[in-house]
Structure formats: C-alpha cells, structure tokens
Amino acid sequence: MKALPIILLCATTPLLPAQSAKPETAETAKEGKDPEEKPAMIAEVLGKPIKADQSEALTSLIFTAMMGKYAKEKNIEATDKEIETFLAKGDEMGKVSRQGFVKDKKRLEEELKSTTLSAADRKKKEEELAMAEDLLKTMAEDADKPPERHPEETKMAREFVRTWKVNRELFKQYGGRVIFQQAGPEPVDAYRDFLREEEAKGSFRITDAKAKEVFWKYFTDESMHTFLDAKDGAQAMEIPWWLKEQKPE
Known part of the structure; x- marks a missing residue:
C-alpha cells in the first residue's frame, strides 16, 4: 500500500484561525455554578446546535456545513476522471x-x-x-509494489477536487479578491458575501457575541491576508494547479 502523496496531506478547507471564544469553565466553577451543567448553545447551523464546549471548532463547523450546502444545491461533485487526473499529477x-x-x-x-x-x-x-x-x-x-490506490487517498483527492470546484463556482457567482493558501486559492471575498447571505437566510446563526466576532474575522479582516492581483486571482480560480498544462473543462 503506497504512502499518501504529500499534496494530499494538506487541508481541503481554508486555514481558518482557531476559535478563541472558549467558555471559561474555571471561572464558572469559581462563581459556584454547577460544573456538570450542560454547555449553552452559542450557535446553530442547518438546524443543528453548536454548544459552548465546541467553540474552538465553531468556524470550521459552520464553514464546512455551508460549503456542503452550496455544493449540494449546485450539484457539484468530483468526477472519477478529475480524481484520477489529480492523483496522476x-x-x-x-x-x-x-x-x-x-x-x-x-x-x-x-x-x-x-x-x-x-x-x-x-x-x-x-x-x-x-x-x-x-x-x-x-x-x-x-x-x-503493484499500482493501487489507498481508499483514503482517493477519498481525500475527491474532497480536494470538489472543494476547488466549489471555490471556482463561488468566485464565478460573487467575484472579489483571492488569496493563496497551502491547499490552494481561496475566494475569500466570495466566502464573505456567500456566508452573509446564508446568515440572512437563517442557514446559521451565532448567538454568542465573542464567537461571532472570531468567526467573521477570517473573512473580513484584510490585515490577515495577502491578496493576489485581479488577473492572477481570476486565473487561479479558473484553472487548478494540477491542470495548468491542460485546457480547463
């Protein structure tokens, strides 16, 4: 069984900052509150509650759910041919x-x-x-060893390709600026606009003020990013790096 290629070990979601709005359990104990009291809900995404003890994963939970929703609505999936091309690269x-x-x-x-x-x-x-x-x-x-694909390798490749296709579709719909992260280009302005629309629709809501501030920081704080110029950004969103020598589909 072959080792997974290094390129498949990178994340397929944005390099989001860790959520810092963690509940102060020690302080809660000092105040005499029941340490076994159930964590309060700080957010909700697609009808599922996110509790205070999940605060560090809040951004990832919401973002992943929203990207999955968008992919489903747009019927975006990675084809077997795309996956094999990616793995061959x-x-x-x-x-x-x-x-x-x-x-x-x-x-x-x-x-x-x-x-x-x-x-x-x-x-x-x-x-x-x-x-x-x-x-x-x-x-x-x-x-x-005989040529064979590790099931996990194919699974990760599928998610990597699908994520890029979602990003491309978001960029086509919303435009805006693009940044480059370890896993590839990200249409961060498109993320922001899409997420604002979904929040307005009620697809997710964040009831904790601090958690809400931390969630939006990645998508709205320009000081966190170095943006590609418009031409390079558009090109990065049109042709994935593993197809640079081929015509886009």
Missing part, C-alpha cells in the same frame, strides 16, 4: 521529488569527501544524507 510530482533526492544524495556524498569540513558541518551533512537515503528507500519500496 501527485504521482508525477512524486517522481520529480525522487529525482531531487537523488541529486541531493550525490551532492552530499561529494561534499562529505572534503577534508576541510568542520565537525559540526560534517554531522549536519551526514544527517541530511541519511534522511535522503531513507526517503529514497521508501520511494523505491513503493515503486516495487
């Missing part, structure tokens, strides 16, 4: 990575032949060489 990147490690191994072996290296430099290069050799060994073992 990951395989290609793995081969490129292997070539890079081979070059690193040869370079380090040559550098370690030097008699002028300090003890510290020699130790560092020996550690780097050992790491490169371990990685190449793992890659060689994977290459000798």
Whole structure:
C-alpha cells in the first residue's frame, strides 16, 4: 500500500484561525455554578446546535456545513476522471521529488569527501544524507509494489477536487479578491458575501457575541491576508494547479 502523496496531506478547507471564544469553565466553577451543567448553545447551523464546549471548532463547523450546502444545491461533485487526473499529477510530482533526492544524495556524498569540513558541518551533512537515503528507500519500496490506490487517498483527492470546484463556482457567482493558501486559492471575498447571505437566510446563526466576532474575522479582516492581483486571482480560480498544462473543462 503506497504512502499518501504529500499534496494530499494538506487541508481541503481554508486555514481558518482557531476559535478563541472558549467558555471559561474555571471561572464558572469559581462563581459556584454547577460544573456538570450542560454547555449553552452559542450557535446553530442547518438546524443543528453548536454548544459552548465546541467553540474552538465553531468556524470550521459552520464553514464546512455551508460549503456542503452550496455544493449540494449546485450539484457539484468530483468526477472519477478529475480524481484520477489529480492523483496522476501527485504521482508525477512524486517522481520529480525522487529525482531531487537523488541529486541531493550525490551532492552530499561529494561534499562529505572534503577534508576541510568542520565537525559540526560534517554531522549536519551526514544527517541530511541519511534522511535522503531513507526517503529514497521508501520511494523505491513503493515503486516495487503493484499500482493501487489507498481508499483514503482517493477519498481525500475527491474532497480536494470538489472543494476547488466549489471555490471556482463561488468566485464565478460573487467575484472579489483571492488569496493563496497551502491547499490552494481561496475566494475569500466570495466566502464573505456567500456566508452573509446564508446568515440572512437563517442557514446559521451565532448567538454568542465573542464567537461571532472570531468567526467573521477570517473573512473580513484584510490585515490577515495577502491578496493576489485581479488577473492572477481570476486565473487561479479558473484553472487548478494540477491542470495548468491542460485546457480547463
């Protein structure tokens, strides 16, 4: 069973900040309140309550539910062909990575032949060489195995592709500025406008003032982001990185 490609280990949702509006249980205890009292509801999304003890996950819970709702309404899904194209690109990147490690191994072996290296430099290069050799060994073992897809690999690829397609559709509908995160481009202005509409519809509501402030910060605080220029942002939302050399569908 092959190891999952590095590209599939990134998140498929925005790199949202951790929710800091955590209930002060210690303070509650000091005030003499029942420590076993059920946590109060601080929000609701699609009819499901979010309690105070879930405050750190509030942003993720609401955002994920809203993206799922949008995907369902727009009939957005990743096709088998799109998933295979994505995975094939990951395989290609793995081969490129292997070539890079081979070059690193040869370079380090040559550098370690030097008699002028300090003890510290020699130790560092020996550690780097050992790491490169371990990685190449793992890659060689994977290459000798029959080609097969780990079910989790396919599942993550499906979600990754679907997320990008949702982002593209949101950008087409709402426009706005785009940022680039580890998992790819994000139409953050489109997120904001879509979420405001859904809040107005009653798809979700946040009753705790502090939690509400933290939730909206990622989508409204410009100081948190570096925006792509309009042309680059539009291009990033039109063609995913794994299809850069192909025509968009």
